[in-house]
Amino acid sequence: METLYKIEQLINKISGAVGWLAGWLCVLMIGVVFIDVIARYFFHGGSIAMQELEWHLFAAVFLLGAAYVIREDANVRADIIYARLTPRHKAIIDICGYTIFVIPMSTLILYSSWDFVSYSYQLQETSSDPGGLPYRFIFKALLPIGYGLVLIQSFAEILRNIRSLTNKHRPALTDYAVPQQKEP
Numbered sequence: 001m002e003t004l005y006k007i008e009q010l011i012n013k014i015s016g017a018v019g020w021l022a023g024w025l026c027v028l029m030i031g032v033v034f035i036d037v038i039a040r041y042f043f044h045g046g047s048i049a050m051q052e053l054e055w056h057l058f059a060a061v062f063l064l065g066a067a068y069v070i071r072e073d074a075n076v077r078a079d080i081i082y083a084r085l086t087p088r089h090k091a092i093i094d095i096c097g098y099t100i101f102v103i104p105m106s107t108l109i110l111y112s113s114w115d116f117v118s119y120s121y122q123l124q125e126t127s128s129d130p131g132g133l134p135y136r137f138i139f140k141a142l143l144p145i146g147y148g149l150v151l152i153q154s155f156a157e158i159l160r161n162i163r164s165l166t167n168k169h170r171p172a173l174t175d176y177a178v179p180q181q182k183e184p
Contacts, residue, residue: 019068
């Protein structure tokens with residue numbers, strides 16, 4: 001059980017690091033949008049590349065941040081019913097939800113996106129718009145990366161909920177950080 005806990009912690013740290021990156025990409029996206037708006041409305045300029053960069057950064061934030069959202073238990077669900085359940089019933093619902101819905105869907109998207117990204121890479125795909133961004137395959141590669149992260153985070157959540165069902169405590173978010181030393 002200790003090994004499974006360490007695996008869960010490792011996955012949570014990876015999701016935390018990638019979530020941190022997604023947060024900074026969000027800040028970058030806000031800056032790009034701000035510059036684009038200023039260029040358009042005050043200098044009657046702007047570019048297609050800036051607009052595409054906004055779209056691609058938004059996709060990166062979404063795809064890279066999804067596993068972090070799962071880790072933080074901030075995903076959307078019908079809380080009207082879920083909030084009133086016992087921890088045991090919540091754990092059972094979470095295990096079933098990840099097993100029946102999230103893992104199969106993530107696996108399907110992960111599997112089907114390989115050819116999509118591979119073909120884009122082989123073509124060295126660029127934007128079809130004049131003045132658009134080159135290397136579109138880099139942003140398309142975020143699709144399997146993002147869903148791969150969701151997939152492994154789903155396994156970590158299942159492990160956490162199994163521990164909860166076996167009367168092991170459900171760790172607080174501080175358990176994902178560096179362990180604190182116990183006082184003598």
